[in-house]
Amino acid sequence: MKVLIAASEAVPYAKTGGLADVVGALLKEHRKAGREAYLFLPLYRGIKERFSLEDTGRKVTVPIGGRRISGRIFSHEGVAFFVECDEFFGRSELYGTPEGDYADNSSRFIFFDRAVLEACKALGLRPDVIHCNDWQTGLLPLYLKTIYSSDFFRGTVTLMTVHNLGYQGLFEARDYALTGLPPELFNPEGPEFYGKVNFLKAGLIGAEIITTVSETYAREILTAEFGSGLEGVLMKRASDLHGVLNGIDYEEWDPGRDSLIDSVYSPSDLSGKASCKRALLKECSFSGNDRKAPVMALVGRLSAQKGLDILVEAADDIVSMGAKIIILGRGEEEIHKSVTAAAGRHKGRIFLKVGYDESFAHRIYAGSDMFLMPSIYEPCGLGQLAAMRYGGLPVARRTGGLADTVEEYEPLKGLGTGFLFDDYRAGSLRECVRLAMCAYTDTARWNGLLRRAMEKDFSWGSSARKYYGLYKAALARKRRQL
Ligand code: ADP
Secondary structure (H helix, E strand, O other), X not given: OEEEEEOOOEOOOEOOOXXXXXXXXXXXXXXXOOOEEEXXXXXXXXXXXXXXXXXXXXXXXXXXXXEEEEEEEEEXXXXXXXXXXXXXXXXXXXXXXXXXXXXXXXXXXXXXXXXXXXXXHHHOOOOOEEEEEOHHHOHHHHHHHOOOOOHHHOXXXXXXXXXXXXXXXXXXXXXXXXXXXXHHHOOOOOOEEOOEEEHHXXXXXXXXXXXXXXXXHHHHOOOOOOOOOOHHHHHHOHHHEEEXXXXXXXXXXXXXXXXXXXXXXXXXXXXXXXXXXXXXXXXXXXXXXXXXXXXXXXXXXXXXXXXXXXXXXXXXXXXXXXXXXXXXXXXXXXXHHXXXXXXXXXXXXXXXXXXXXXXXXXXXXXXXXXXXXXXXXXXXXXXXXXXXXXXXXXXXXXXXXXXXXXXXXXXOXXXXXXXXXXXXXXXXXXXXXXXXXHHHOOHHHHHHHHHHHHHOOOOOHHHHHHHHHHHHHHHHHHHHHO
């Protein structure tokens, strides 16, 4: 079975968030298990600068509106393929800047999706399964059902993974003409969405199988609260919708041999974690006599989804309880401002770094005691998985993948791997932090919880096998139909 994973980002090539970790790790896990899997990505400028790629000598041409746009296909180690088109991808960012998304994102990803299919033909690579990820690859399933349903792709099935339903690739109706899809499909049963064109919806309609990244989120998105307007479409496909929990790459995230952190450590010898904490306090210019204070971290996109507004509201109380807060992230301009203001009010108690910094993220996971994820919704969340692996206990809202991966602390038994709250209110977050800080004062108990969290298994093996099972089931169904 040939599996082709199409995505707009994947480690180690390009990353803005969890999607890249998931795609990169899944590819790696499939290969490790001996499965024939390939990756297709746009060739962003950063990839060109950092990797030495081979030119396959193949070129594809895609009609976009009245234009015909061409791109060359590059490859890396015979596994990853890249669609080059400098006009669209030779830019510093993947999707846009803090001021907003690139204005031509519809054309960029129409081009990418069609170019992937053209490239398959040009390379003679006939996939059995195309595993699509988020709106950027949402048109692919519908292309396969329409203008690419020819012999070459006759046996190909698609699986569409929704990593975050909040991002749908919604564009003006006039952009539909750029897709080249049949005009009569532009209706509410098709990719039309309240007068606009919705790329993710195209994927939800066209794919044989739909997955999302946790069981709880798979149930949540069938409701109006979490469905972002697509709950009706998803309800119709409910029997083909599955939750497959994300993992993290245990080779990359391993406190026992992480070269980016101050000292390595393991559940049986936590002394290195104390050194990591000391180093982190120093790096954030927190004074040395703060060693007893719990350090709470947040690493992530600074977007409304991540619950930064209730964190900012609760921050005064949290620091007055004696905790230190470290925030690393970048995202929306408005949130940069409010978080910067909170950090300004609490110099020496809140440390903020606006930006993307992989190695600082590792040092934060290793040096902090708790990890804040007060998200409004969280399809899976990777931050809490990395935090637990490094012995930081999540303080998180009980939603989506957070509910599925964090075991709630039981004060009477001293069990659990983190702290959960339900209501999206600053007061509920504050009470949850208070409970965590109370548990933290009992070092023996805390270390018990921390070891438990570190020993949880969130590696990719079983989830990659689940995907493989779904590919097989979809293929078997398709073969019965042919
Ligand atoms: P999302 O996919 O919604 O952005 P996740 O929690 O699923 O959130 O994944 C985020 C991943 O990206 C985590 O591995 C986190 O450590 C990493 N990350 C997010 N922001 C930054 C940043 N500013 N610097 C370094 N790593 C980051």
